[in-house]
Amino acid sequence: MKTSNKASRKQENRREQILLAAIESIQEHGFEKTTMDEIAERAELSKGTLYFYFKDKSALFRAIRRESIRTLSEEFMKIIQQDEPGAVLVKKMAESFLAFMEEKKVLSKALAQHSSQVEPTDVEDIEEVESELRVVLTRALQIGIQDGSIPSTIEPKILAIQIGFIMRGILQFHLSNTQSHINKVMDEHNLTIHSMLKLFIDALLNQIDTDRKTEQK
Numbered sequence: 001m002k003t004s005n006k007a008s009r010k011q012e013n014r015r016e017q018i019l020l021a022a023i024e025s026i027q028e029h030g031f032e033k034t035t036m037d038e039i040a041e042r043a044e045l046s047k048g049t050l051y052f053y054f055k056d057k058s059a060l061f062r063a064i065r066r067e068s069i070r071t072l073s074e075e076f077m078k079i080i081q082q083d084e085p086g087a088v089l090v091k092k093m094a095e096s097f098l099a100f101m102e103e104k105k106v107l108s109k110a111l112a113q114h115s116s117q118v119e120p121t122d123v124e125d126i127e128e129v130e131s132e133l134r135v136v137l138t139r140a141l142q143i144g145i146q147d148g149s150i151p152s153t154i155e156p157k158i159l160a161i162q163i164g165f166i167m168r169g170i171l172q173f174h175l176s177n178t179q180s181h182i183n184k185v186m187d188e189h190n191l192t193i194h195s196m197l198k199l200f201i202d203a204l205l206n207q208i209d210t211d212r213k214t215e216q217k
Contacts (some may be wrong), residue, residue: 015053017068017212018043022104031061059111068107069130072100076136086144087205090163093137094197095212097167101174108171134160150205159204166200 021043025034036057040050054060075096101108102160138160144150152159170193173182186192191199 001062003132011053013087014045014049015063018050018053019061019063026064026106030158031057053062062107065110065166070135071104071107072131073136075100076133079135085147085149086140086142087149089140090137090150091201091206093140093200094163094167095194095203098170098194098197101171108174127195134164144205149167152205162204163201165203166197167191170197 012058018039022034022039025038025042029038034057036047036050039060041052055061062113074175076093079092079096082089082092119210135158138156141150141156141159145156186196
């Protein structure tokens, strides 16, 4: 049993070693110019060992996508454990997402990868981790509704999906270089991606309460 556990840990460590090397290589040279030879050399492994873990560069990129979702999920888990009002937790998660997007370029690009580019065998694993991410965000929303910091009657699961949509949209915008007209409008109104996401979340979390007050007048 001990031998088996040791071998398992060795494989996991080696896999992480490969992913780190791949992320660093893609960060420096871009996905297209990064080669399996370079990744093997950077990871200080033979090509045979590299191909034992990943059959090609696309498989490596899919693994990086799973890693990106797990990394973000871990950040959300740290936040949900804080003793803060639910609204504060949600906003901290949004800030964490923005920091992740700006600081981890390769992981962000992998996170934005469309599901149609993912192998069927990887879909279940990725969906499971994405579900964990939504569960943590949903929990923060539930806390906010319970403590009164989020005056909304929308089902927390629906709110979590809506926030997920806007986060994905902001990520796609951040990675795109073809949105100059939007950048111009944002500049005219002195807006940034950070302030746009904050405005959206503030409006979303308070919209139902505002509507209810309007109806009561």
